[in-house]
Each structure stands twice: as structure tokens, then as C-alpha cells.
Amino acid sequence: MTTFDCLTLLTDYGLDDGFVAACHGVTARIAPGVRMHVAVVDPGVGTARRGIALEAGDAILVGPDNGLLSWAAAALGGVRRAFQLTNGEFWLHPVSQTFHGRDIFVPVAAHLAAGADLLSVGTELDTGDLVTLPAPTSRVHDREAEGEVMSVDRFGNVQLSIAASDADRIGIGFGSQLVVRCGRRQLTVPYLETFAAVAPGELVAFTDSAGLISLAVNAGDAAQQLGLPPGAHVRLAAAPPA
């Protein structure tokens, strides 16, 4: 058996989206590796918002208590235990008011990675007291699926908060025509297995790699063409038979 020490990844995914991170995750699952994410998107740094460490699934999440970690924790099966980062022995001093990534979150995470006990990072919190982000809107009624734009990736693909299973419930399957309503606009697009199933420049709906309905222009930028930023309200329905 030959083993390789190292694996490199050459992609055009860029670093603006989570694609490369997902690949790292897969690698780490098969060859031992990534156990911990330090999440830092922290516009309230230096204010009274708390730093937290969460135990969820087989992971520990470290970051600000501003809701950033809430979807990740939910996806891991929910928060089992939560701790406020109050033990300054794990921090980098002097602690700045504007770069807690460097001074608090990463050092705490590194100490945990080096074997420190989760209980030692600070005082335990009631998990019900954590700040959570509202779940994205998504509901099905009257044979219509309603949701919002979850994200736009660097190719301009528009990911909706509508699951493929919800599309299925309102009678949309591969090969159907789909009516997309956003604001006053209404478009009819084919629902197919992949964006590459239509000609370059054509609009298409497909189930993306997260199991969500996405809108794309093959070899083009759907977000720009449709003017659909994250958060935009979108409704889907099966097109009436021609």
C-alpha cells in the first residue's frame, strides 16, 4: 500500500464561496483531519456581544454570539452544551477591541485543538439564551413554494431557500417547466438535472449540491441577469400545461 503525504486541490471555485472548504471537509473525513471551525463574521466586535464555544455533533464551534454559528450548530444536530469565553488564560494579551479573531477565538480554538477541556474556556450558558439567526423563509401553500435567495455564488448561481423535496410536493419534477415570480416579474424556466443541460446563455432551474432549488444561466451570471440578490423574495409553481 502506497500512501501519499499530501493532496493539493486545483480548482476554479475561487475562495469567495464555501466550495473549497467543502472539499477540505471531504478530505478530512476520509483522511483524518478537520475537527473544528473558527467562525469570524463579527460586525459587533468590541461591544457587549459574548464570545462562545458550542458543542454540536462531533464538532466544537467557536465564535461570536451573534447568530453566526446557529445554522451550523443546527445542521450538526443542535447545541448540546454552550460556554461563554470568560477564561482569559486562553487569550492573546493585550486583547484588542477590534480583532477578537486573532486575540480570542483562534487562540481558544487552538488550545482546544491542543487538548484543553471544553469546560475550561469559561462559564456554561443556558443554550436557550444563545442568539440565533431567523431560519430562512420557506413555505408551501396553494401549490406554490415561497422562499428567498439564500446565496449567490461566484458564478452568479442563485440558490433559493426552497428544497427540492418542496418542489416535488407541488408537482415540479425534472423536465417540468417552472414559473418563477419575483416582484412583478414572472419567468418560465425548465427544471433540469444540471445547469449544463441547457445551451450556453439559457436560464435553468436545478437542484444544487445542497439539495436546494437554484437558478442559473449556463456559462452566464443568473444573479446579475435576474437582478436577484440574497434575501430577495421568490415564488415557484409548476407551469400550466401548454
Place this chain on the structure above:
Amino acid sequence: MTTFDCLTLLTDYGLDDGFVAACHGVTARIAPGVRMHVAVVDPGVGTARRGIALEAGDAILVGPDNGLLSWAAAALGGVRRAFQLTNGEFWLHPVSQTFHGRDIFVPVAAHLAAGADLLSVGTELDTGDLVTLPAPTSRVHDREAEGEVMSVDRFGNVQLSIAASDADRIGIGFGSQLVVRCGRRQLTVPYLETFAAVAPGELVAFTDSAGLISLAVNAGDAAQQLGLPPGAHVRLAAAPPA
């Protein structure tokens, strides 16, 4: 003897070009390391195009059979054996239609890195059946070298498909004046050892780090100034004596 565990690289190369990857390669050559590249530039993801693993030189290349790997394999001495990725045991399920990097290529590569036998990834292919990219145009005739723009790096340097050795064959050496023809335009530029040999803002031709003739503006953007995108047709000749 002191050894270091780790080496970090601080550069202004950016991540848009292969520069950082080349540095990783050098590091891996001297301290053991990188043995495998997973290449993902895959506009046909989810269509009938095949996934492949290629043995070439002392490397294994994993990616889509769309020609992406063909130049790399040629540079490694050619494909020795080729396999279609048909063994789903190595994949991440459910396999999406749009993110085979995550679901097929990286997991297969990680399994190979962890010691799996290349024969186990799928069925062997006739190497003659692989999709290849056409080699870039380059020919010398009538004391003129003809080629195309291979790439434009993030500094705006324009790399031609004309080797320094071909320039030599038509009488162009360091210190010569060079006539560059593209479309109806004709420019005379000095051919020197490096872009920094001319004053800032000046145009220059030089042999780049891949042994190819490149056009640059010292501290400027040659591609923008000359309007030369990848694929543009270019001819070079020695300038007549003044």
C-alpha cells in the same frame, strides 16, 4: 541540525495564477509533500462527460475528461494508464449533479492519497480515447515566429506560445529589437532579460519563468495596454537593422 515544522509564504502573487501553486510544488519537492493534484474546471459537470484518474510521471491526476488534464499529463511525460471513475464506493453520497469536485474527484483523490490502489477507482480506459485540448499554435517560418497568447497573469503580463528557443532560431537574442504584429497593429519592443530592465511604463519582451516569450509593461499592465486577451494571434520577428 534544526528542523522547522512549517513554512509560510507571503507574496503579492495573488491566487488568480499558478504562482503560489508552483511555490508549493517546489517546497514539496525539497521537503516531501505534494504528490497529487485534483483539477476542477468543469463546465460540463452533470452531463455525460466522464470522470477520470490518470497515471503520468510519478503523479496521479484526477478530474473531468474534458481536456483539462491533458497538458499536465503531457508535461509529466504522457498518460501511462487511464481509468474511468466508476467505483461509487469511493464517492460521497448522495452525489450531486453540480459539485463533482466535492462528491467524486476529491474523495477519490483522498482515497488514493490514503493508499487505495489506482486500479480500484474504476474501469481502465484506452488512453487514446481521452479528450485532449488542442496544443497551442506555434510555428516558425520565413524568419517569423507565429503563436498565440497563452495566458495573462494578474500583473497583466502576456505570455505567448512562442518558446525562447524559437525566438533564437529567427535571430532574436537579448538586446535585440523585436517586431510584434497582432491584427493590423505593429509594435517594436526591446527583448531583454527581465521586465525590470526597462523604465516603469515601458513595454518589453522577455523570456518568462516557463521559457516562453512574454510581453510586459514594467510596473504596468501589458494585456490591457495592448488589448491582448488569451488566444489572440501574435507574430514576432527581429526588427530590421536601423
Place this chain on the structure above:
Amino acid sequence: MTTFDCLTLLTDYGLDDGFVAACHGVTARIAPGVRMHVAVVDPGVGTARRGIALEAGDAILVGPDNGLLSWAAAALGGVRRAFQLTNGEFWLHPVSQTFHGRDIFVPVAAHLAAGADLLSVGTELDTGDLVTLPAPTSRVHDREAEGEVMSVDRFGNVQLSIAASDADRIGIGFGSQLVVRCGRRQLTVPYLETFAAVAPGELVAFTDSAGLISLAVNAGDAAQQLGLPPGAHVRLAAAPPA
């Protein structure tokens, strides 16, 4: 004791600034790691400028002798020994004229990382002969602190070369109003503990994570709003009592 093999960092810092590097540094300090930086910002590549390796603090710095390493070496306590990279045995041949990162700096650094003696990279230099960058302007006189814009980060925060301790010397403390003069313009801004202490869209001065006075617009781009690029001259004073 549980140990983790690996730690990943999810941030919105981007890769345009030194934030991610700082986090790597912290990780490496706590779990063993980063010992060496290869610095490549090298517009004079291929000219007569020398390649150097510097011993400073417990680090070795490798790069061009164009001043790039001088501030880093000073921050590490000054250069103890300096060597010109003249030993071609450590280089990658053929050495290009335009990519010494790949051909000289990284291979030399990798050899050092693999245990080579610093004395073997080349001939020792007089440390007084090294090229140094001029230190950024910063002086205090007449109850005014004078400096320049050191950097603008990807959020548009404007870092000045004026230390918080200098602000203190001219009577500026948290909660003060600050008069900022740049060119003919004059602004009065509050000096607070963090940018998040003002309402979104409001201008604020604060002590940044490097101990320097910075100007920010909470949830906005101060550099763009104020028109302050790196190098711009700025003066600060305490606002007269209202």
C-alpha cells in the same frame, strides 16, 4: 486529553490583508508551527538587487534586499546576521529572471526548514549594508500628532502611523472628540473603544489591533468616504472644549 489534528478558520477577513496570516501566527504560537516567512513583493526581480536571508528574533526571513523585510526584522528585534543568497546548490535550476520566488527564495527557505545551516545559504553581509524602507512619519509637537496613512484594510478602515500612546500624550482619551486634518479638510470625530460603538454609517476613531489610531465608518468604508489612500498625510489633535 483529546487532541485535534487540524484547525480550520472560517472568516470574512479575505486574503487581501494580513488578518488571516495573523491568525495562522497565533495558532502556530500555541500549537507548534510557523517558523519562517518567505516574503515576495519584488518589482526588481532579475535586476542587480540581492537575495537575502536574515536572522531576527527566533525567525529567519528570506526575500529580496529591497527593504521588504526591514520592518519585519525591526519588529523581531533587529537583524542579528544577514546573508546574501549566493549558494546556487539550494536553488531550482534553470533559474528564471522573473520568478525568484519559485526558483530561489522558496527553495532556500525549504532547505532551511529541512535543517540546512543558515551559514550555508551564501556569504555573510554587513547588516548596515541592507536596504531598508524609511520608517513611517510620526511625530508629536504643539499638542498635535502628525503621521500618515499606513494601510487601508479590506473593510476600508484607515490605519494611521500614530500610536495610541502618542494620542494619549496630546490629551486624547476614549470619549474625547478628535480633530482630524488632512489637506485642507478638517473633521471632528469621536475617539472610542471600537468602531461598533457608533451607529452604522458614523465615522469614528479607535485604537486598532496593532495599537495604532484608525479611522472607520461603522459598517462603511472610511477610506473611500474620506479619500485617504496609504501615504496620505494626517494630523490629529484634541477638539477644543465645546
